[in-house]
Amino acid sequence: MAKKLVEQITSMDEDFTQWYTDVCIKAELIAYSHIKGFMVIKPYGYAIWENIQKHLDARFKETGVQNVYMPLLIPESLLEKESELVNGFAPEVAWVTSGGTEPLTERLCVRPTSETVFSDFYKDDVHSYRDLPRLYNQWCSVVRWEKETRPFLRSREFLWQEGHTIHATKEEAEARTQQMLNVYADFLSEDMAIPTIKGRKTDKEKFAGADATYTIEALMHDGRALQSGTSHFFGQKFAEAYDIQFTDRDNKLKYVWQTSWGVTTRLIGAMIMVHGDNSGLVLPPNIAPIQADIIPIQQNKDGVLDKARELYDELKKAGLSVKLDDTDKTPGFKFAEQEMRGIPVRIEIGPKDIEAGQCVVVRRDNREKYTVSLSELAAKVPEILAKMQKDMFERAKDHRDTHTYKAADYDEFIKTINEKPGFVKAMWCGDQVCEDKIKEDTGATSRCMPFEQENISDVCVCCGKPAKKLVYWGKAY
Amino acid sequence: MAKKLVEQITSMDEDFTQWYTDVCIKAELIAYSHIKGFMVIKPYGYAIWENIQKHLDARFKETGVQNVYMPLLIPESLLEKESELVNGFAPEVAWVTSGGTEPLTERLCVRPTSETVFSDFYKDDVHSYRDLPRLYNQWCSVVRWEKETRPFLRSREFLWQEGHTIHATKEEAEARTQQMLNVYADFLSEDMAIPTIKGRKTDKEKFAGADATYTIEALMHDGRALQSGTSHFFGQKFAEAYDIQFTDRDNKLKYVWQTSWGVTTRLIGAMIMVHGDNSGLVLPPNIAPIQADIIPIQQNKDGVLDKARELYDELKKAGLSVKLDDTDKTPGFKFAEQEMRGIPVRIEIGPKDIEAGQCVVVRRDNREKYTVSLSELAAKVPEILAKMQKDMFERAKDHRDTHTYKAADYDEFIKTINEKPGFVKAMWCGDQVCEDKIKEDTGATSRCMPFEQENISDVCVCCGKPAKKLVYWGKAY
Numbered sequence: 001m002a003k004k005l006v007e008q009i010t011s012m013d014e015d016f017t018q019w020y021t022d023v024c025i026k027a028e029l030i031a032y033s034h035i036k037g038f039m040v041i042k043p044y045g046y047a048i049w050e051n052i053q054k055h056l057d058a059r060f061k062e063t064g065v066q067n068v069y070m071p072l073l074i075p076e077s078l079l080e081k082e083s084e085l086v087n088g089f090a091p092e093v094a095w096v097t098s099g100g101t102e103p104l105t106e107r108l109c110v111r112p113t114s115e116t117v118f119s120d121f122y123k124d125d126v127h128s129y130r131d132l133p134r135l136y137n138q139w140c141s142v143v144r145w146e147k148e149t150r151p152f153l154r155s156r157e158f159l160w161q162e163g164h165t166i167h168a169t170k171e172e173a174e175a176r177t178q179q180m181l182n183v184y185a186d187f188l189s190e191d192m193a194i195p196t197i198k199g200r201k202t203d204k205e206k207f208a209g210a211d212a213t214y215t216i217e218a219l220m221h222d223g224r225a226l227q228s229g230t231s232h233f234f235g236q237k238f239a240e241a242y243d244i245q246f247t248d249r250d251n252k253l254k255y256v257w258q259t260s261w262g263v264t265t266r267l268i269g270a271m272i273m274v275h276g277d278n279s280g281l282v283l284p285p286n287i288a289p290i291q292a293d294i295i296p297i298q299q300n301k302d303g304v305l306d307k308a309r310e311l312y313d314e315l316k317k318a319g320l321s322v323k324l325d326d327t328d329k330t331p332g333f334k335f336a337e338q339e340m341r342g343i344p345v346r347i348e349i350g351p352k353d354i355e356a357g358q359c360v361v362v363r364r365d366n367r368e369k370y371t372v373s374l375s376e377l378a379a380k381v382p383e384i385l386a387k388m389q390k391d392m393f394e395r396a397k398d399h400r401d402t403h404t405y406k407a408a409d410y411d412e413f414i415k416t417i418n419e420k421p422g423f424v425k426a427m428w429c430g431d432q433v434c435e436d437k438i439k440e441d442t443g444a445t446s447r448c449m450p451f452e453q454e455n456i457s458d459v460c461v462c463c464g465k466p467a468k469k470l471v472y473w474g475k476a477y
Numbered sequence: 478m479a480k481k482l483v484e485q486i487t488s489m490d491e492d493f494t495q496w497y498t499d500v501c502i503k504a505e506l507i508a509y510s511h512i513k514g515f516m517v518i519k520p521y522g523y524a525i526w527e528n529i530q531k532h533l534d535a536r537f538k539e540t541g542v543q544n545v546y547m548p549l550l551i552p553e554s555l556l557e558k559e560s561e562l563v564n565g566f567a568p569e570v571a572w573v574t575s576g577g578t579e580p581l582t583e584r585l586c587v588r589p590t591s592e593t594v595f596s597d598f599y600k601d602d603v604h605s606y607r608d609l610p611r612l613y614n615q616w617c618s619v620v621r622w623e624k625e626t627r628p629f630l631r632s633r634e635f636l637w638q639e640g641h642t643i644h645a646t647k648e649e650a651e652a653r654t655q656q657m658l659n660v661y662a663d664f665l666s667e668d669m670a671i672p673t674i675k676g677r678k679t680d681k682e683k684f685a686g687a688d689a690t691y692t693i694e695a696l697m698h699d700g701r702a703l704q705s706g707t708s709h710f711f712g713q714k715f716a717e718a719y720d721i722q723f724t725d726r727d728n729k730l731k732y733v734w735q736t737s738w739g740v741t742t743r744l745i746g747a748m749i750m751v752h753g754d755n756s757g758l759v760l761p762p763n764i765a766p767i768q769a770d771i772i773p774i775q776q777n778k779d780g781v782l783d784k785a786r787e788l789y790d791e792l793k794k795a796g797l798s799v800k801l802d803d804t805d806k807t808p809g810f811k812f813a814e815q816e817m818r819g820i821p822v823r824i825e826i827g828p829k830d831i832e833a834g835q836c837v838v839v840r841r842d843n844r845e846k847y848t849v850s851l852s853e854l855a856a857k858v859p860e861i862l863a864k865m866q867k868d869m870f871e872r873a874k875d876h877r878d879t880h881t882y883k884a885a886d887y888d889e890f891i892k893t894i895n896e897k898p899g900f901v902k903a904m905w906c907g908d909q910v911c912e913d914k915i916k917e918d919t920g921a922t923s924r925c926m927p928f929e930q931e932n933i934s935d936v937c938v939c940c941g942k943p944a945k946k947l948v949y950w951g952k953a954y
Contacts, residue, residue, distance in 0.1 A: 031598060034555065035585070038548035040598050043613065046544050067523050071515035072587070072618055072634050073571070078511065090578075094550070096587065097574045099622035099633075101567075108512070110549070110573065110587070121508060121517050136520065141549055141617070145576035156576075157549050 037156030088208020152269035173257035199448030223421020281342025297350030427467035429460035514633030565685020629746035676925030700898020758819025774827030904944035906937035
């Protein structure tokens with residue numbers, strides 16, 4: 001039966017896409033609903049999201065951010081005030097046209113993002129430089145009518161947070177845009193064990209209505225890129241469209257400077273695709289809803305369950321989130337379940353272990369086994385988890401680095417991007433024509449212009465004209 | 478200026494409704510959005526909701542409840558499977574009719590409640606008695622197209638939690654219905670300092686589709702009742718409509734037994750109307766986002782701000798949520814702001830206090846002043862807060878009890894309900910005709926048939942036929 005559980009997921013080497021879907025289902029993260037593109041997030045998946053929220057929310061609040069809640073529905077006229085945004089989102093919004101038994105006089109869209117609503121609110125909320133900055137965020141769901149959908153990665157409804165800030169000066173708004181990108185990058189590397197490339201999006205790839213979009217790009221196990229979080233600098237574009245003015249210290253009326261930034265349940269997809277293996281999920285200890293799974297061996301033998309419960313209490317007391325699997329399944333099946341769910345360590349304890357005053361701790365990521373004396377377990381498990389968290393990051397970083405290539409000319413570029421899954425670093429002239437051509441020729445897109453620039457060559461990899469920027473290119477989810 | 482802030486709210490004795498709205502705005506809980514019935518929950522209002530969530534969520538999880546997330550949109554055909562529910566909600570749902578540029582082949586409603594979606598999910602999720610019970614809950618927003626709207630009390634969109642559980646036996650489902658009602662009642666009394674009457678709704682007042690609806694009813698300061706939380710027992714009605722079957726221990730296919738239960742942001746309205754006064758909000762210490770507001774007196778004098786900061790650090794270290802108001806406003810204005818926002822205690826500290834090694838602590842609820850030695854402050858404030866929490870509950874209970882009347886005959890009933898704001902306890906025959914007549918004659922509704930029954934008379938207060946139940950009647954929000 002243990003074998004059966006494992007066999008239920010496709011091998012990642014055989015079909016990565018199918019492996020991903022299998023893990024989402026078999027690890028009980030989601031279920032498909034009867035509405036295309038809308039998924040049910042099951043308890044285990046939602047517990048992961050709650051942990052992501054807990055960590056991120058604390059990081060936001062440390063920087064002075066406050067949470068609010070804005071209306072779900074947006075009148076069409078409000079959406080239309082900023083033309084770039086409406087053009088960007090109009091093809092993918094859901095429209096409410098009647099409320100109760102009455103048709104509405106104006107249709108309302110289900111929020112795809114809330115720049116318009118925040119701007120409309122700020123317009124009346126802010127009067128003086130004393131009211132600034134406003135650093136608001138909301139945790140909510142949004143709807144975008146995507147054609148192709150995949151669990152977590154692209155769905156018609158998803159959960160996210162969207163921060164929207166306004167400032168008295170350009171410098172302060174720009175600094176906030178960078179600050180939040182750094183908050184995301186630090187959270188991903190420290191808690192999710194996912195290394196990212198920080199950089200700026202090209203104009204083609206930036207958010208509709210933004211002056212500048214900054215991104216963190218992660219590399220999945222299959223060599224595809226995933227945009228994992230974005231932070232936008234809007235300049236005064238929305239302020240002008242929505243008339244958000246304040247009286248500055250010099251007594252003059254001025255428009256505010258604005259930012260927005262967000263991450264979504266897509267992060268769960270990133271975690272699956274960066275850390276998972278052929279036995280299922282592998283969760284970083286900082287995010288795992290259950291960090292240790294105690295699995296008794298020969299649990300019907302005298303004293304085994306008692307000892308297992310003792311260990312459970314001790315680990316719980318040490319601040320760990322623990323599960324004791326005392327169901328009547330076989331140990332082998334329990335191991336397979338623990339592995340499928342990516343619980344960072346399992347603790348095996350049977351009659352012989354008890355006699356020897358020890359137990360066996362097995363790490364999920366590399367299956368390393370530790371024989372630990374029972375009296376030291378509560379001190380040792382946190383150490384093992386800390387080591388595992390660190391190793392997972394290093395492993396992901398190694399994978400990213402060994403799958404990041406350089407290309408100086410177009411032949412090399414095409415060959416690399418087609419044959420070697422990963423990032424390709426190459427120079428770019430700054431012209432969208434080259435971006436379009438690369439996409440057409442290879443399916444790859446510009447992921448970002450990294451903050452850490454290098455000079456690989458003096459000319460654009462595509463057209464040969466003078467190069468302006470180093471760009472990370474990749475095939476993306 | 479301090480006076481001006483207070484004068485901005487209407488006296489509650491003059492116009493309670495206007496007082497309520499004024500407090501919502503002036504205490505910065507909400508702002509009106511540009512969409513009728515949709516409000517913006519501002520940082521202070523949302524911080525209160527976060528505290529309500531934190532307390533309630535922990536209480537849910539203690540009983541084994543797990544959080545999930547279900548789709549926002551519900552296909553019309555899915556909604557229609559249970560006819561009572563659809564008839565109950567059809568007049569007040571918002572319909573999505575197009576996604577992106579395409580009209581939908583079937584309209585989708587924005588969830589007004591999620592019994593249908595949970596049922597549709599459970600249908601495929603549950604197979605055996607081993608899969609039961611399922612104790613799922615979600616925190617989300619819902620939309621109901623109300624005609625009259627008021628902040629927190631009745632809005633077209635509101636935040637809530639909805640628990641949906643399924644069980645193998647009727648007894649277990651009934652017990653869960655009661656258990657969650659008790660969780661709500663305990664939370665309201667212990668954390669929100671709001672006493673409630675627990676009871677069962679009459680058939681006229683119960684939830685569309687429920688076999689039985691249980692409620693906690695609270696009494697507001699103006700003598701109006703507020704339904705503050707409900708727990709529903711569905712029997713097997715949804716199970717049959719949505720075909721949720723499981724194989725029981727006896728190997729027979731059976732329908733599950735189902736419950737649902739919810740509380741909403743309406744609880745914030747209850748807290749305002751039970752505890753507030755003519756200076757603004759009064760928040761129970763267990764729920765207040767800021768528990769103590771340190772207000773320096775003559776803060777420009779040497780050492781005052783330093784000492785205030787020291788106290789801030791000490792109180793913070795003692796686990797309290799503290800604010801130090803070192804802005805350049807006058808102390809009087811700061812007092813008025815602290816009172817408007819209902820911060821449980823303020824701590825006044827000036828040069829003379831420092832010289833005497835003491836400070837003044839003022840309770841928000843009764844303005845009682847305590848002179849506390851600085852060295853004892855961190856120990857004393859939690860005591861004062863605990864006392865205040867208890868007193869607030871007792872005061873609300875006294876108010877409720879002194880505004881609960883009995884009526885044995887219809888003349889007395891009409892006179893009492895019209896002249897004395899509050900609950901009126903009276904006997905009822907069980908016939909909806911009498912409920913309808915009472916509503917027509919007085920505007921009052923049956924709030925609940927309390928669990929603690931009394932025998933006031935042997936006959937129905939309205940028709941004189943034999944009485945079946947004691948009922949709490951009242952005019953309600």
